[in-house]
Amino acid sequence: MAQEVKGIVARGKGQPVELTSVLVPDPGPGEAVVKVQACGVCHTDLHYREGGINDEFPFLLGHEAAGVVESVGEGVKDLEPGDFVVLNWRAVCGTCRACKRGKPWYCFSTFNASQPMTLADGTKLSPALGIGAFVEKTLVHSGQCTKVDPSARAAAVGLLGCGVMAGVGAAMNTGGVTRGDSVAVIGCGGVGDGAIAGARLAGAAKIIAVDTDPQKLEWAKGFGATHTINVRDVDDVVTEIQRLTDSFGADVVIDAVGRPETWKQAFYARDLAGTVVLVGVPTPDMQLDMPLIDFFSRGGSLKSSWYGDCLPSRDFPMLVDLYQQGRFDLDAFVSEEIPLDGVEAAFEKMHHGEVLRSVVVF
Template sequence: MPHEVRAVVALKKGAPVEVQTIVVPDPGPGEVLVDVQACGVCHTDLHYREGAINDDFPFLLGHEAAGTVEAVGEGVTDLAPGDYVVLAWRAPCGSCRSCRRGRPWYCFDSRNAAQPMTLLDGTPLSPALGIGAFAEKTLVAAGQAVKVDAAARPEAACLIGCGIMAGYGAAANTGNVQRGDTVAVIGCGGVGDAAIAGACLNGARKVIAVDIDDKKLDQAERFGATHTINSRGTDPVEAVRALTDGFGVDIAIDAVGRPETYKQAFYMRDHAGLLVQVGVPDPDMKVEIPLIDLFGRGGALKSSWYGDCLPSRDFPVLIDQYLYGLLDLGGFVTETIALDQVEEAFAKMHHGEVLRSVVVL
């Protein structure tokens, strides 16, 4: 029978979010019902609230979630009630042209639950990134629920569902950081710090953090940055070159997603170096670089989608690294909050006061 639960919804563009009672159906074929234990507050949720993703209001917000499986639908064989899972917004279909070519991290037909969750009056909700986890329970496709070690604290484990995986994967997967590489990361929020941690765990010998906030640069050192640059009053390209014998870094990661930071990352690379963009730009942003520089400097420019991750492969690895003390997931948790504090968390995030606020249910 359907479940009535409390959840955070965005009813119209730009309006404060509200906690309402919603209806979550029992799982159908290929679906699982998840009791949400914790869910991180991500910039993407704020983008949904502001109508910057699309206008399919009302939205059920929240997508960085960990919890336990309550029930499974017909045909689900690899999950069972009681399993501890982290939710992913990429669940490869296995049959699209990308999956058939052995590149499931680029799946073009990622799976979501087929049944809608609704308001009490029956209005269908659009779940953020196909998840909708600022709720006591949520319904997802079975492929979105990745089983991990239950020893991981939910408020830390949930963060690998989006921001941490995006940053870590930008370094480890898209950037393919190797032992001995030099790396610069521009933007030391949650995604940037995760990229720093990923670069360190993959053997980078020098990891340079770039930001305009000294507090954030101090935090970056916690995750492994060997050097820091405050670019508010310093040319970060020249500063990076000074730290790399005049050459520039092997891999530059733009975790901000602005034309200025993209160009900084482009020019702070060594010849034939790699630029990885993981920061999400606004749709109207443009970048202009002389074509001769694109040609003459060589190397590669890559965009990192969700850290080019395969959740079923990568989530358990990151959780194990956390449990072994190698990845400081707990360091990303600035505060834990209740469902009715999400709007306040958005304000703190907007002003750069937190790495992550995490809703604990």
């Protein structure tokens, strides 16, 4: 029998979100109902509201979440009521060509719940990233639930569900940052700061944070940046990164903005045979115009990072353990805790760069 709970819904492009009733069905085969404890307010949620992802309104927003499993459906064997989980949008299938090649972090056929959650009048909801967690309880595929240390703070570890993991993974998984490397990160929001934190965890010797906002650069220092560049204070970002790296350029440059101009900065600011990682998400209309010879002559690797190329079952528990040991400060990403009806105000704060993450706490 479906449960009626409260959730945040975006009914139309650009419209303010609405706190309303949501019907959550009992879990079917392979599914789980999770009682949400905390969920971060991510830029992706704002993109959904603005119609930047698709037009499948109404959306049930929210996806950076942690909570407790309430019930599971038929056939679920590795999850049971009472488990504390972080939700993820990469429930790997185990059978696609990427999984069969032993690279499940590239899974091409990830799972979501089969049954829809609906409004009280029966209108089907589109859950953000297949999760929809600005709601008291949500229905997901069991593979979207990753068990972690139950003593961890939900408001912090839930952020691994998207932005923080995307950044950490861009550095550690996609970029392959290792001890002694020099790293530059362009864009120091939640994803960029995650990349900085990941570079520090990996042992990078020099971590250069690049942004236009002095406050964000201060936050970046707290996550491990050894040097900062305010774009407004220098003539050329590439030249400044080269100056800080003995004129060579950084071993790994991570573009956490996702615009043609920042990608070009990343490309030219890396050392010869260095690595560029694109983790910021561009819009479909953006184009690059560059000399092909530059790609050939500089060598190295040009990579895109999907969700930090993470494998939740591997990476979430490891990062939560590091957090519990005091070696990875997830708490620093949490700018404020807010009630469920505070999401629209959190979007405004996000617009003005006032927060890294507002987190809804139930």
